[in-house]
């Protein structure tokens with residue numbers, strides 16, 4: 146004869162209700178623990194999501210190539226090992242979807258009586274795909290305008306707001322860069338801040354050849370950076386290897402020489418960022434889990450007091466037919482019930498806390514089902530673990546002994 | 552009148568029962584060889600001075616403790632070989648306990664307290680409530696079904712305890728000083744309930760008591776001293792507790 150779980154749950158529930166204040170205080174430990182785990186994990190996962198989405202915006206199947214050896218600090222323009230011809234050669238490699246060069250130059254831009262200093266980016270039309278640019282008005286420049294080093298410009302939103310009165314259509318107007326007139330042919334949509342925090346809308350795109358000829362006045366066709374979009378993420382490694390050997394051959398490097406360029410692999414960066422933010426989440430959850438364990442010790446403490454206090458009751462229950470198993474189950478259920486109801490309140494507090502934190506700090510937080518599952522699962526485990534010892538103490542009593550306990 | 556029925560074996564059969572408590576190195580001999588047979592339908596008072604081993608004997612008879620030596624058969628079964636789980640079932644179904652201090656669950660109603668043994672027997676819901684109400688009716692306090700223990704007098708609480716003890720139709724009721732905390736009138740009333748159970752249900756009753764007066768309500772008187780039975784005799788003209796209770800009440804009313 147073993148008593149049904151429903152009946153025992155009722156016994157457990159009545160026992161907890163009989164000592165309401167104490168039950169609530171015990172639950173408080175679990176509530177704080179569960180809420181802390183959910184809150185901390187939501188902060189960690191929020192940070193992870195934010196970092197990942199920024200990296201994803203850069204493109205995960207992207208390789209970025211800089212002139213100069215790895216680890217060598219390169220001031221733009223000081224190392225001229227990467228050229229437009231390298232870009233064209235890389236473009237022809239199998240597995241490469243598009244490749245675009247970048248040459249940067251900071252210049253004063255004028256429009257009417259307004260001026261603005263910004264980064265002039267010389268590039269080719271391929272950048273539209275690579276940087277996922279969308280145009281609000283007008284168009285991007287084409288291949289023929291690159292070949293002809295045309296004086297055309299596509300401007301970002303920040304440049305627009307600083308040079309134009311709101312509502313004015315900039316397409317067809319003229320701006321001056323270093324005194325020379327450029328026709329504005331397109332206005333970009335807002336992009337937002339980059340992962341580095343720089344304003345990606347503060348930009349003017351003009352053909353790469355135009356930058357080299359008119360702004361830098363060079364003919365060596367050297368560039369600051371090459372961005373390569375690879376056909377598939379599984380080809381990242383092989384394409385990276387192919388580019389390395391191609392560029393080494395083009396730059397006539399022998400085996401003893403180091404690469405005179407650096408390739409940054411976005412997929413690698415992504416997995417590293419994922420690792421780091423994952424560790425952050427784990428660390429935060431771990432700290433919160435400690436409070437949950439402290440809550441569990443609270444449960445054990447109260448259960449032990451309860452067993453001592455209710456020794457006579459245990460004796461009476463045994464006298465009227467409770468087996469040791471029934472007593473054990475009832476006390477375990479009391480611990481589980483405490484942890485469970487504490488968990489449910491903790492979930493609500495945790496979610497609310499996470500929303501409040503997000504509202505006040507401006508950080509984004511992510512509440513995942515997994516974090517709730519982990520928090521509640523851990524709370525239950527803590528409840529059972531710390532409830533078992535007192536429950537076993539209760540069940541171990543000899544009926545006669547328990548009955549005559551003072 | 553309860554009838555003593557002759558089975559092929561007595562309900563309670565103790566032979567040479569001993570119980571030794573190890574108490575911080577010293578051995579306490581609570582029972583030193585007790586021979587006691589109780590037939591079905593008997594109503595026995597167990598008397599003796601404090602420390603003579605009455606409670607110890609009751610715990611062994613009630614399957615709540617085991618003897619150190621000798622043998623004990625309950626309804627022909629040597630319970631020292633019965634696994635714990637079945638002992639719990641025996642306590643639930645065959646035995647009913649009544650204690651000096653009532654031992655009701657303090658925050659539960661009279662009804663719930665009486666239902667409790669049924670819950671452990673797997674009876675729940677309206678079936679349990681019906682049986683519990685019937686038991687409360689039998690002890691005369693059905694109108695207090697929804698009262699909490701602290702809303703009842705000692706005598707009423709003890710009657711709830713008796714209802715709890717009989718709700719599963721036990722063979723044997725064991726009561727350890729059930730009137731020890733009650734005044735004369737309430738004592739008589741509680742003894743009246745025991746007599747009623749004994750007579751109407753034919754249940755066997757063993758009552759431990761200090762008071763010779765209470766023993767007079769039983770049919771047989773066993774006296775213990777220092778862990779041994781020193782006398783075992785029938786009660787010549789057992790008193791009717793019901794009548795005495797009436798007398799007490801009218802006396803206090805006048």
Ligand SMILES: Nc1ncnc2c1ncn2[C@@H]1O[C@H](COP(=O)(O)OP(=O)(O)OP(=O)(O)O)[C@@H](O)[C@H]1O
Nearest residue numbers: 572573574579581600601602603604605606607608
């Ligand atoms: N758990 C125990 N450990 C040690 N000694 C015990 C224990 N229980 C009882 N005793 C001892 O055994 C002896 C008999 O005790 P028991 O409780 O059976 O006496 P009793 O006749 O019921 O006394 P009372 O009338 O005071 O209730 C006593 O000397 C008591 O001190």
Ligand SMILES: [Mg+2]
Nearest residue numbers: 605606607727
């Ligand atoms: Mg005693």
